[in-house]
Ligand SMILES: Nc1ncnc2c1ncn2[C@@H]1O[C@H](COP(=O)(O)OP(=O)(O)O)[C@@H](O)[C@H]1O
């Protein structure tokens with residue numbers, strides 16, 4: 151049994167089925183919006199994609215968590231993101247920030263820095279995005295992570311930077327995804343090891359995992375546990391889907407089937423691999 155399972159076994163055995171049909175307010179990108187909405191639905195929660203600044207507060211009043219994804223930023227979306235994050239802060243609605251493209255665009259980097267002031271529960275991105283956010287050298291290109299930013303040395307360097315970040319932002323958990331996944335809070339850090347390469351070849355898997363983190367936060371789990379559940383569950387679904395399918399599009403479809411189905415197996419979490427420190 152892996153250290154991760156040992157440390158979180160009680161919560162892992164009880165997480166599914168989800169206890170409330172949490173409403174997740176998503177301000178996200180138009181490229182993968184449908185994938186994120188269906189992933190949240192297939193998990194057993196409810197998505198709403200609303201990003202017009204004139205109505206964002208109305209939707210947020212009903213929401214159990216707010217997912218902000220910078221993937222397709224516009225001036226109007228920036229206005230909505232700032233309004234929504236202010237309001238969420240006031241009503242204590244947990245926020246996940248997905249720093250998509252932050253490795254390339256200084257506009258996005260400044261926005262994430264502003265969002266950090268609102269005390270989001272989780273700030274996530276792939277290794278290239280998160281290294282860039284932390285001021286480390288990065289091979290970020292477009293919205294994808296680069297393997298050179300995921301060597302053991304690069305991961306360790308980022309872990310140290312994340313720990314420094316938690317001194318300034320103790321209420322935020324920092325997450326980097328890729329072949330391995332790093333989760334760092336002011337108290338502990340986790341390194342996860344599940345998933346398959348096909349998850350990197352399908353667009354939107356990073357966005358989905360951000361949406362799932364918001365689902366688990368809405369269910370009342372801590373930020374570390376929510377990040378771990380979201381990544382581990384998606385990646386176990388990816389492993390299952392990969393064994394069954396021939397092509398990438400089949401893989402994508404079966405990944406969604408697995409999101410709905412794997413949770414029905416009591417021992418779904420048995421394949422989780424990783425370390426806790
Ligand atoms: N090469 C890989 N091997 C295993 N899992 C991966 C791989 N690449 C990505 N993943 C998983 O896919 C999900 C999306 O991660 P990633 O592709 O890094 O995000 P993004 O789409 O934001 O770049 C995460 O759960 C991550 O663990």
Ligand SMILES: Cc1ncsc1CCOP(=O)(O)O
Pocket residue numbers: 179181182221222250293352353354355356357358
């Ligand atoms: C292709 C693309 N361009 C802007 S956002 C986006 C989708 C990114 O999705 P993910 O970060 O989950 O790979």
Ligand SMILES: [Mg+2]
Pocket residue numbers: 294349350352353354355356
């Ligand atoms: Mg991706």
